[in-house]
Amino acid sequence: MDRGYIYVNKTNYLNNINYLRSLSDKELCLVVKANGYGHGIEWAVKTAIEGGVKWFAVAAINEAIKVRSVSDNVRILLLTEPSLSEIDKVVSNNIDLTVYNDFFIEGLKKSDNSFNTHIKIDTGMHRVGCEPEDFQKIYEKIDSSENINLTGICTHFPVADIEKEPTDISIKLFKDLISNIDTSDLLIHVDNSGSTFYNFDPIFNLSRVGLAVYGCNITPVEVDHELKPTMEIKTRISNIQHRKKGEAVSYGKALTLERDTIVGTAPVGYADGFPWNSFPEGKVIINNQFCNLIGRVTMDQILFDITDVNAEVNDEVVILGSSEDGKSKISVFDIAEWNKTIEWEILTNITERLERVEVE
Numbered sequence: 001m002d003r004g005y006i007y008v009n010k011t012n013y014l015n016n017i018n019y020l021r022s023l024s025d026k027e028l029c030l031v032v033k034a035n036g037y038g039h040g041i042e043w044a045v046k047t048a049i050e051g052g053v054k055w056f057a058v059a060a061i062n063e064a065i066k067v068r069s070v071s072d073n074v075r076i077l078l079l080t081e082p083s084l085s086e087i088d089k090v091v092s093n094n095i096d097l098t099v100y101n102d103f104f105i106e107g108l109k110k111s112d113n114s115f116n117t118h119i120k121i122d123t124g125m126h127r128v129g130c131e132p133e134d135f136q137k138i139y140e141k142i143d144s145s146e147n148i149n150l151t152g153i154c155t156h157f158p159v160a161d162i163e164k165e166p167t168d169i170s171i172k173l174f175k176d177l178i179s180n181i182d183t184s185d186l187l188i189h190v191d192n193s194g195s196t197f198y199n200f201d202p203i204f205n206l207s208r209v210g211l212a213v214y215g216c217n218i219t220p221v222e223v224d225h226e227l228k229p230t231m232e233i234k235t236r237i238s239n240i241q242h243r244k245k246g247e248a249v250s251y252g253k254a255l256t257l258e259r260d261t262i263v264g265t266a267p268v269g270y271a272d273g274f275p276w277n278s279f280p281e282g283k284v285i286i287n288n289q290f291c292n293l294i295g296r297v298t299m300d301q302i303l304f305d306i307t308d309v310n311a312e313v314n315d316e317v318v319i320l321g322s323s324e325d326g327k328s329k330i331s332v333f334d335i336a337e338w339n340k341t342i343e344w345e346i347l348t349n350i351t352e353r354l355e356r357v358e359v360e
């Protein structure tokens with residue numbers, strides 16, 4: 001081992017896909033943007049295809065191209081509008097578009113190519129999407145267009161992972177808006193991970209799920225979930241030093257040692273995606289014991305207290321995942337808590353530098 005590995009767990013990932021699928025009759029559209037939430041986009045797509053997934057959602061054309069490089073037989077939904085100058089790539093990679101404004105739709109109409117589109121309605125997120133009162137006009141514009149095919153209608157929820165009631169209000173608004181439309185040949189999709197656990201209305205036939213498939217339970221309703229973690233990050237002790245009480249280690253000398261301390265170093269840092277704010281609350285696991293970080297996370301290395309652990313250079317350091325005896329665990333949620341951020345940010349900020357290794 002050089003600097004460490006990101007272990008992506010195929011069995012757990014496929015378990016999560018099957019479990020999410022078992023919740024309703026909706027087809028799964030796996031959200032694989034931001035490098036498959038850090039897992040490696042090609043791996044996330046290839047493995048999901050083995051699990052029977054046919055739809056993938058991304059945020060950028062270059063992500064869509066990576067999905068297409070894995071398979072010609074899947075559908076790809078671009079969640080955000082690209083620039084019209086990118087349209088050639090949309091066509092050559094057969095990418096479904098999310099549409100909601102006149103400017104973009106008029107641009108598509110001028111093209112010699114044809115497009116599959118999904119109208120996004122803003123039902124409360126207030127980021128992108130057409131205003132509810134503009135939906136009928138946009139729908140008619142697409143319906144009467146010769147080269148724009150309507151494939152789906154969708155919305156996106158702002159608080160589905162926190163509160164059910166505002167999401168129910170968005171669902172009702174959405175259903176009212178599409179009630180006069182023949183939806184029989186359309187994909188009607190609103191769910192993200194949070195609402196997939198409580199929106200079982202049969203009008204919806206596709207679910208855009210990201211975080212849950214990577215093993216994080218983020219729904220506000222009580223569920224006896226079966227999601228399993230899909231990623232572990234493990235490295236090794238690269239150096240051991242003995243420091244005196246009163247000294248401090250790492251940038252900023254942010255913590256003065258309260259006792260003579262044996263300090264371990266591991267070659268993983270914030271440039272790998274282990275966030276800077278993990279200190280002071282963060283921990284690692286060595287030989288089945290938690291060890292506190294005792295200095296600021298640096299770009300390429302971290303420092304931790306191994307005074308009470310029988311540890312040697314090259315011993316394994318668990319950054320994310322479970323101890324060998326299975327009794328101690330560091331989750332994506334834990335790292336997010338130390339950093340006062342959200343699980344999505346932790347996973348999507350994991351960089352390319354550590355090699356991904358598939359485990360089963």
Ligand SMILES: Cc1ncc(COP(=O)(O)O)c(C=O)c1O
Pocket residue numbers: 031079156191192193194208209210211212344
């Ligand atoms: C439009 C859209 N749909 C679905 C998702 C998936 O969300 P989650 O990771 O909470 O399942 C996202 C994620 O950012 C999104 O932007």
